[in-house]
Amino acid sequence: MAKFGKKSNTSQDIPTAALPDIIFMLLFFFMVTTVLRETDILVKQKLPKAVQLTKLERKSLVSYIYIGEPKQSSIFGKEPKIQVNDVFVEVNEIIQFVNQEKDKLNEAERDQITMSMKVDVESKMGIVSDVQQELREANARKILYSSVQAIDI
Amino acid sequence: MARKNRPTAEIPNGSMADIAFLLLIFFLVTTTIANDKGIAMLLPPKPDPNEPPPEVTKNDRNIFKILANSQDKLLVEDEPLSDVTELREMVKNFILNFGSPGEEGVEIYNSLPSSMKTYVSSFGRKVDYSDDPTEAVVSFKADRGTSYDLFVQVLDQVNAAYNDIYGERVGLSASEFLQLDRDDPIQEKKYLEARNGIPRAISIAEPNKIAK
Numbered sequence: 001m002a003k004f005g006k007k008s009n010t011s012q013d014i015p016t017a018a019l020p021d022i023i024f025m026l027l028f029f030f031m032v033t034t035v036l037r038e039t040d041i042l043v044k045q046k047l048p049k050a051v052q053l054t055k056l057e058r059k060s061l062v063s064y065i066y067i068g069e070p071k072q073s074s075i076f077g078k079e080p081k082i083q084v085n086d087v088f089v090e091v092n093e094i095i096q097f098v099n100q101e102k103d104k105l106n107e108a109e110r111d112q113i114t115m116s117m118k119v120d121v122e123s124k125m126g127i128v129s130d131v132q133q134e135l136r137e138a139n140a141r142k143i144l145y146s147s148v149q150a151i152d153i
Numbered sequence: 154m155a156r157k158n159r160p161t162a163e164i165p166n167g168s169m170a171d172i173a174f175l176l177l178i179f180f181l182v183t184t185t186i187a188n189d190k191g192i193a194m195l196l197p198p199k200p201d202p203n204e205p206p207p208e209v210t211k212n213d214r215n216i217f218k219i220l221a222n223s224q225d226k227l228l229v230e231d232e233p234l235s236d237v238t239e240l241r242e243m244v245k246n247f248i249l250n251f252g253s254p255g256e257e258g259v260e261i262y263n264s265l266p267s268s269m270k271t272y273v274s275s276f277g278r279k280v281d282y283s284d285d286p287t288e289a290v291v292s293f294k295a296d297r298g299t300s301y302d303l304f305v306q307v308l309d310q311v312n313a314a315y316n317d318i319y320g321e322r323v324g325l326s327a328s329e330f331l332q333l334d335r336d337d338p339i340q341e342k343k344y345l346e347a348r349n350g351i352p353r354a355i356s357i358a359e360p361n362k363i364a365k
Contacts (some may be wrong), residue, residue, distance in 0.1 A: 019170045023177055027177045030177060034180050034183055048302050050309040051313060052312040052313045053190040053331070056189040062189065123301045124297060125295045126303060129295075139199065141198065143193075143196060144197075145192045145194065146189070147305055147309075
């Protein structure tokens with residue numbers, strides 16, 4: 001039929017003039033959402049899976065404690081260690097760390113400091129409870145056992 | 154004139170998209186969507202050295218005891234338990250037992266939706282479970298050698314039981330209850346209504362000092 005034989009005159013190019021704008025929009029989105037990690041984590045971090053998770057409300061009130069087997073086990077050994085900021089600490093140094101973190105906050109918010117415990121699944125409760133005792137001592141009682149969302153059956 | 158012959162000052166922008174793409178890919182790769190989620194807990198206040206530790210005056214039946222040893226074996230209410238996931242139902246039964254409720258307990262019972270009342274009358278009223286939800290305490294004691302994984306699993310199950318109860322009181326599921334936004338006054342009201350009268354009493358005992 002004639003209809004099929006007919007060649008249309010419309011150009012078949014997709015207009016690409018707006019392409020950079022679209023890419024820039026995506027770029028800005030990712031630039032804004034990206035948080036560059038400020039600490040190098042020196043311990044293994046495979047977080048446990050759990051279902052009943054709550055979200056942290058205010059990021060500024062949160063400090064992190066990492067516990068796990070050191071990644072460089074040839075230097076630091078295989079026993080689980082405690083890491084805060086960029087260094088390994090002993091259990092008795094935790095109170096000092098908590099006080100440093102508290103000093104960064106407003107006076108009114110100091111009691112609301114939340115410690116996020118990022119503990120590797122391979123660790124034992126001994127070291128975790130030692131840390132908890134120190135946190136009680138330092139009066140930082142809100143803690144969060146950081147874990148990954150498991151699929152609810 | 155010389156002015157007219159000068160080429161127009163223009164930056165070639167044909168490769169603009171490519172440059173933007175490169176940057177975009179860089180940020181895509183470096184982005185880690187922060188997952189700051191976990192099981193929230195409140196530690197008990199530090200013991201006062203001048204005062205002796207408070208004596209436990211609670212009835213034994215009001216305490217739901219979970220013990221974990223260094224081989225990751227559980228002892229729940231003096232019976233071994235192999236499947237952690239059974240804890241959720243057990244804790245729920247324990248809290249909603251209403252064995253011999255006090256005044257507050259009766260009040261809470263009357264405020265429950267009818268579906269939960271039938272749940273109580275079909276599963277509850279056991280002699281060795283709690284008197285009423287205000288009295289019930291879940292106690293969890295782990296050994297120093299217990300794996301952290303099991304510890305989190307047990308806490309998760311106990312929290313799930315509480316969230317089930319809280320959610321059911323206001324007609325939500327446990328996960329919907331968790332997602333209530335407390336900044337929103339309507340949802341805050343629901344949250345408080347669900348929590349009212351039933352404290353989330355989870356006690357974590359100090360592990361034994363010797364792990365030999």
